[in-house]
Amino acid sequence: MALSDYQRDMEGCSRCSSCKWVPFNQIKSWRFAKNCPSICRYNFHAYSGSGRMIIGLSLLTGRSELNDNVAEIVYKCQLCGACDTACKVYRDDIDLTEVLLELRAHCVEQGFLMVEHMAMIDALKREDNVLGEPKAKRGEWAEGLPLKDINRERCEVLFHAGCRYSYDPDLRGTVRGAALLLLEAGLDVGIAGAEESCCGGRAYELGYRGEAENYAEDLLSRVKASGARILVTPCADGYAHFRYLYPRMGKELPCEILHMTQLLDRLVREGRLRFREQFPLLFTYHDPCHLGRMGEPYLGDWKGDKLQRPMSLKRAGRKGVYEAPRNLIQALPGAGLVEMERIREYSWCCGAGGGVHEAFPEFSSWTARERVEEALATGAEALATACPWCVRVLRDASREMRAELPVYDLVDLALQAAGIAEKERV
Ligand code: SF4
Ligand code: SF4
Incomplete structure (x- = not known):
């Protein structure tokens, strides 16, 4: 696809500004009524979903040219999809996220690149991960765990750790814990270890499409060779890309694809994993964009007039993963759940997506602070x-x-609740 494939979408924007807000019937207070971190932070229309539609159309029709300032506006967006979801509530025929992605690919083609993104892509090409860590160390997180090596053996469940879990020392215990929980439930689990690569989704979001296709091809061949019935990942980004981007690129994985919270929820409901330890805490839950609205599976192409597109093919975030994480919190003995104002497909972004964390760290942390304030307001x-x-x-x-x-990964909570945290974790 190219920017020109979305001309009708861009022309369809009526500048109603609904994409800047949580849909009006979902708003609970003025304080948490806005949905787009970019327009909230920079307070100028160009930084909204609509503003970027106008930029795209203007570039496409030759009324303006790309320059560093315009490219910066394009990149100061987390690709969280909140504008897309809000617009679909009112207009339902405009695919904003696709235009935002095409704008990035256009910037890359025209040579308007962010230095920080180039460093990520260089790291990806060199070491197959976006953090620039040595490829040879990718599987070190699993040292000593009785997991199968899918480079030599077949398995029932293929566990894909993802880039950040593989290397972030602060999350080492969490990723080991995820594998331990699957083993505790008696599953036959394999990993690719040092041969695991990035899912490629981040490269796609930054506008580097060739890299994303190569990684999809790589994982497809690994899944086939492993014979895995289930691919599970604790990484929300990876999950979204496996469920949406891969089939859209024609690289459908021949197995069930689950996020770790979905598999844990299933194992708890089937009685294969028992939560025993008490958790007398009141939690609130943050819906990751890539697990929620952006985690909606690929619904298929529609070739006809967009205005005639059936509801079942509109990507509006409704089929994201919302229940499993909440079920897990409610299954923790003694724990309670109180919801924030912006939840599910109308959730506020954490700030990390779309390469913003790397290129604009101040904007990323401002966005995260907004979410922490919203969480605090619940009394959790x-x-x-x-x-x-x-x-x-x-x-x-x-x-x-x-x-x-305190901010918890649900895997850590499940581990402690199952009573296997202390003795096994690093
Ligand atoms: S909600 Fe949709 S139609 Fe309205 S301004 Fe935003 S992008 Fe345009
Ligand atoms: S994707 Fe998110 S940050 Fe980007 S314009 Fe839409 S709502 Fe704003």
Whole structure:
């Protein structure tokens, strides 16, 4: 696809500005009524979803040219999809996220690149991960665990750790814990270890499409060779790309694709995993964009007039993963759940997505602080989430704000509840 494929979408924007707000019937207070971190932070129409539609159309029709300022506006967006979801509530025929992605690819083609993104892509090409860590160390997190090596053996469940879980020392215990929980439930689990690569989704979001296709091809061949019936990942980004981007690129994975919270929820409901330890805490839950609205599976192409597109093919975030993480919190003995104002497909972003964390760290942490404030307003004693990128930035924001709000990965909570945390974790 190219920017020109979305001309009708861009022309369809009526500048109603609904994409800047949580849909009006979902708003609970003025304080948390806005949905787009970019327009909220920079307060100028160009930074909204609509503003970027106008930029795209103007570039496409030759009324303006790309320059550094315009490219910066394009990149100061988390690709969280909140504008897209809000617009679909009112207009339902405009695919904003696709235009935002095409704008990035256009910037890359025209040579308007962010230095920080180029460093990520260089690291990806060199080491097959976006953090620039040595490829040879990718599987070190699993040392000593009785997991199968899918480079030599077949398995029932293929566990894909993802880039951040594989290397972030602060999350090492969490990723080991995820594998331990699957083993505790008696599953036959394999990993690719040092041969695991990035899912490629981040490269796609930054506008580098060739890299994303190569990684999809790589994983497709690994899944086939492993014979895995289930591919599970604790990374929300990876999950979204496996469920949406891969089939859209024609690289459908021949197995069930689950996020770790979905598999844990299933194992608890089937009685294969038991939560025993008490958790007398009131939690609130942050929906990661890539697990929620952006985690909606690929619904298929529609070739006809967009205005005639059936509801079942509109990507409006409704089929994201919302229940499993909440079920897990409610299954923790003694724990309670109180919701924030912006939740599910109308959730506020954590700030880490779309390369913003790397290129505009101040904007990223401002966005995360907004979310921590919203969590604090609920009166919750702890914040739980289900994505390593969200955990990273929300934990940092909570510390920066000196907020008394610990941020938990749901895997850590499940581990402690199952009573296998202390004896097994690193
Ligand atoms: S909600 Fe949709 S139609 Fe309205 S301004 Fe935003 S992009 Fe345009
Ligand atoms: S994707 Fe998110 S940050 Fe970007 S314009 Fe839409 S709502 Fe704003």
